Amino acid sequence: MSRLDWIILGGALAFVVLFGLWKGRRRRDSEAYLLSGRDARWTTICLSIMATQASAITFLSTPGQAYVDGMRFVQFYLGLPLAMVVLSVTAVPIFHRLKVFTAYEYLEGRFDLKTRTLAAMLFLLQRGLAVGFTIYAPALVLSVLLGWNLQVNLVLVASLVMIYTVTGGTRAVSWAQSLQMVIITGGMLVAGFMVVRQLPSGVSFPEALHVAGVLGRLNAIDTSFELNTRYNLWSGLIGGFFLMLSYFGTDQSQVQRYLTGQTVTQSRLGLLANGLLKVPMQFLILLLGVLVFVYYQFTAPPVFFNPVAVAKARAGAEAAAFQRAERDYRQATDTRIEKVNGFLKARQGGNAASEAQARLELLAADARAQGVRKGAVEVIRRSDPSSNGNDVNYIFLSYVLHSLPAGLIGLVLAAVFSASMSSMSAEINALGATTVVDIWRRLLGKQDPAREVWVSRIATFAWGCFALAFAQYASRLGSLVEAVNILGSLFYGTILGIFLVAFYVKRVKGGAAFWAALVAQAVVLACFVFTRISFLWFNVVGCLCVVVFALLFHSLAPPRAEGEAQAPGA
């Protein structure tokens, strides 16, 4: 990295932290600290929602995912616009009318304290673990860049986030996120522009897409209905809908964003704008990964994108086998480059038969290169059994560091860091809010406003430290973006089921909902351990189990046992 890159990266991060501190100054009571005084407009809400969801994981793993697996991951987001509409109709007006601080607060009015506490605890558990992934990604960037100790990097990134999040609360988080989204969008657009510009002269953008299409990377929509297929149209629309409904409707890190809205209209507009923008944005990020893939069809890529794992393999007991694999891979990719150029020449020639022949030769060359790479990954695994053999998270980063000019590297890295900081800040902000509102305040009763702000700060800081501790294990869990989503899917269905029963099945009371949630959670965990069902379906299973078991327990329970009726909040 050049001095210019460091100046841009350091300047951007310092500006974000100072901007957050400035916007978040003078928060004297818990409503101002936890909900920004409920004064946000829809543009801030939309940017904040998008920045919360789009972590650095999104920008490191997603292009890598497209490089390895094509664009089918976009289907994961297809349920999001549906969820935005449903939440605008149902949850937003209810939460606004009741003026709740957290989503779980509503459950006590509708059911009882134990159901509220269960939902809050499930959120604290899954989000508390997930935030560890959020800070792991940028720490990984620094450790690869500078060879710094990963733990030191984690502490550095988390400290920057905690400075403005702990001090300024939700307002600092929301305004910093607006700025971070500008940096993120700029960084990604620059990266996309540069990768197209760096294609060989004579290779146009449509021709690059043809190469990607032939090599199976433009598989954005898969209409087959297979429960074991991780991403297809139906798992995206149905499973993704339940996941997004749960994430945006019951996960405090998102609910807190639109609870800051001035009015119902502002909150709804923020959610709907997210529904319009999110799917195209994910498509473009995946397209960026596909373009990086095409770039490496004309430039020999490394056999494995994790330089640390490669260095270990070169120096380890399997060094000779790995060197052989590297040599074979170089030959295979040279052949592939030749075949790609042959394919494009055949296309330009306009002869269908020679184009078909060139396409077959390209596919054969690609299969050979993939086979050699697979062998090299096996050698890496043998050489270092602690390696997971997955380099998805390193692909985009590797392209940025080796192919972008000075200055732009700093800008793209600033985008990655901004994304990570924006997600982490929203997450520890929400974890702190839930801890204070649903646990601490519920145990001790409402306290002096200034004292509550200080307790909120301490809770936020404590969750930041917990995230740091969990981040130590993130490197062992494969593709980060998938690991986060799998973790979320284990709990979201159950939480969503509790809220659906609360909103729509008025006759079911607290006891039935609570026990149904426990049974549903056990069923989801059993599915995860004993079946091979794609994780997106866990959201459906968990949600439906809560609804069905709640109705069942309600019908079985004697009327007096269910006599703990509360005033329905909905």
Add this chain to the structure above:
Amino acid sequence: MTQLEEPPPVLGSWNRLYALVLGALVLCIALFYLFGRVFR
């Protein structure tokens, strides 16, 4: 007029705005499908 009855600033009613979001989703799916077909 209560907060809940307040119309959106564009399109006149919330139902039309919801239809816009869902229509955009259908359009995205169709375009992504065609994108894959054209360049396959």
